[in-house]
Amino acid sequence: MAAKDELGRAGEERAAQHLTQSGYAVLDRNWRCGQGEIDIVASRGRHLAVVEVKTRRSVAFGHPFEAIDERKRRRLWGLARAWQAAHPDLARGLVVRIEAIGIVGTDPANGTLEHLVDIT
Template identity: 40%
Template sequence: MAQHNTLGKAGEEAAARYLEQNGYTIRDRNWRKNHLELDIVATKHEELVIVEVKTRSNTDYIEPQDAVNWQKIRRIVVAADAYIKHFRLDIPVRFDILTVVGEPGTFKIEHIKDAFYPPMF
């Protein structure tokens, strides 16, 4: 497995642990439907939380959250819509970004709640 894939997988593991330690219930990880994907789908206080995880070894070139551009946001929102319809959910939805920076065992995690709102298509 390529080094960036290993780092990304470790980052998602750390992100899931962080969420669980902070009272979130993980519904799904790496949920896929056709070409759509959601990193983590969780719930807390009767709210569905769609979490995009961005893992980087450092922030020398770009902050992890800056990699979530409007195209990525659109794909996440479309995937979230598919998820909600698939499971027939009727609860409020929030979109968060979890940034995971460093190396496994020493990750620094930042949780950006309400990182973006669904754009109007």
């Protein structure tokens, strides 16, 4: 596995732990369909969170959240709808929102983590 892929997987693991510790129930990870992939799908209260995780070793090439532009947000909304359609029992009655977790550090396990809720 390439170092970039390992960094990304480690970041997603840290993000899932953060969500669980914050009271979320992780429903799905790395869910794929023809439109792309959702890193994490989680629920908390009456919300269904589609979570994009971005992990960087440093901010030398920009903050992780800079990679989540308008085009990416539109794609995440489409993926959210696809996930809901594929999992109607889990999604029923929940309000969908897009969230982002950015992690910066050479080791994602102890890097700086930021969590943005509802990045529409």
